[in-house]
Amino acid sequence: MRDQSGPSINATETDLLVVHDQAAEGQIAHQIQTHHAAMVTELDRLTAALRDATPSEQHEAHRNLAAWFETVLVPHADEEEATTYHAAAELVEGRLLIAAMVREHTLIKRLVTLFDESEPAAAAAYGRAIFETFHSHQGKENDVILPLLVNAPQVSLVEVMGQAHGHQVEAHAHH
Numbered sequence: 001m002r003d004q005s006g007p008s009i010n011a012t013e014t015d016l017l018v019v020h021d022q023a024a025e026g027q028i029a030h031q032i033q034t035h036h037a038a039m040v041t042e043l044d045r046l047t048a049a050l051r052d053a054t055p056s057e058q059h060e061a062h063r064n065l066a067a068w069f070e071t072v073l074v075p076h077a078d079e080e081e082a083t084t085y086h087a088a089a090e091l092v093e094g095r096l097l098i099a100a101m102v103r104e105h106t107l108i109k110r111l112v113t114l115f116d117e118s119e120p121a122a123a124a125a126y127g128r129a130i131f132e133t134f135h136s137h138q139g140k141e142n143d144v145i146l147p148l149l150v151n152a153p154q155v156s157l158v159e160v161m162g163q164a165h166g167h168q169v170e171a172h173a174h175h
């Protein structure tokens with residue numbers, strides 16, 4: 001888009017375009033970070049509920065956490081791999097980072113499988129391990145991947161997230 005023929009854009013207009021894009025980019029990044037924070041809070045709550053459950057509460061606490069993994073956590077990872085990870089992997093600075101982050105998704109999914117296969121006490125421990133792992137994982141996305149994308153002039157985070165089909169699209173649908 002920057003290589004259109006025809007009258008060239010002067011430096012001042014280019015600067016304004018970049019500033020305008022940066023604001024929108026920052027807004028999308030902030031929405032993703034806010035969503036991550038909500039996920040951390042919810043995962044903390046659900047895994048603590050299972051850990052602290054009395055025997056009669058265990059079944060429901062386990063079921064609630066299993067449902068959250070299936071409907072929120074795993075789809076979030078898959079959506080990321082199709083959107084932000086996909087875009088960051090195309091940057092020279094992002095390629096190895098994203099290769100490692102995809103392996104963390106594999107690790108998180110492996111822990112979810114172990115949770116699913118475990119008896120209550122072990123499942124509760126796996127739940128807290130998934131909380132700690134995800135807490136660290138999303139921090140890297142917030143602090144490393146998103147700034148990389150926001151600061152890459154060749155990437156439009158607005159466009160990247162426009163390809164997503166989840167809640168994150170709804171979050172900026174009012175623009």
Ligand SMILES: [Fe+2]
Pocket residue numbers: 076077080105137138141
């Ligand atoms: Fe992730």
Ligand SMILES: [Fe+2]
Pocket residue numbers: 036076080138141
């Ligand atoms: Fe994430």
